[in-house]
Amino acid sequence: MMGAGSHGDRVRIPAGRALIGSPEEHLDQIVGLQHYPRVWFEDEAPRHAVDVPAFDMDRHPVSNAAFAAFVAASGYVTTAEQQGFGLVYGASYWEEQAGASWRHPAGPHDSIADRMDHPVVQVTYADATAYAQWVGMRLPTEAEWEYAAHGPSWRCWPWGDEWDMGRANSAEYWAQKPIADFGAWRAWWATHHARNRGIPATLPAGAFSPQGDSPFGVAEMSGNVAEWTSTPYHMYDPERSYDPVYATAVNRYIVVRGGGWMNFRYQLRTSERIACAPSYANFATGFRCAIAASAAGS
């Protein structure tokens, strides 16, 4: 085991009561600002208070270099390597790209060799959990993740309530123009994909720090890579009516948070929830680790 103390740069998040989930008025508002219906976001409601004990969280997502050290020491083989493919978004939708893995996120033509300080991608929940255990940590819970992203009370993005494409690695950063709906995103993607052949547009840790940091100083909580949490997908209020597709994912899927480099502003909100099958890996999803303050020491 590497030991918790030797794993990167961490931020101490104080114990606190956090309001988790989106305000109703925010959900009403975004329905008119983008292309998806309210039901798509309903799982962010109701907002509710959660008491979160003090914990440490990685300041940045786990890097390729850190994951490489884990693999070298443990001999771990990721899910994508075992199955022989990873998911890459092609010209118009996801594709099972043969040979894509954390070492070659877009496939054999791609390599992380010059991106060792970028976040690792093409990792499943099991892969992320295995790494976290190896460093003596764990994945953050969903509530820890959201608390670390916006502080005790809600804000839309880690830095505040005004979108700013200069504060996060997103589709809008690469487009250098606003993208707020599917049509605009598709237009950007067509150009981006043709130019980059599926190579993920991740950026090194700290590329948007401190301007994109959360109130606690945690970096890249919006954009760069979406991140696994440890929390099984669930509904905040079991008595409330939710989309049956989401209801089917309950206790089968794991919550992923944060959005990644290929997402636009509304997909990068601090309270945005993604339900993800545990065996899923793609070229825009990674993770970071956490540990209870009581276990981490001062």
Added chain:
Amino acid sequence: MPDVEIVVPANWRVVAGQELGDLHCDADTVRGALDWLIRKHPQFQPRLFSGSDRLASWINIYLDNEDIRGLALLDTPIRARAALVLVPALAGG
């Protein structure tokens, strides 16, 4: 043949470019129900299949709350009125 209700993700309305309403068909296998769906909405084909007719790894399908990967996949029989729920492996965002 049994009546099958097909439930698709809310964002597929955007892909379809229209309100989808209730999706019902008569089918006696999962494959039959999905064939009907794709005939009606061809733009859903790449969201379900990798290549011509292999269920893609980015979609999970539940027949009356049971994952068809634990049954007989596309050949899973439908013997009575049923609900088929299509859940992307990454849903939301």
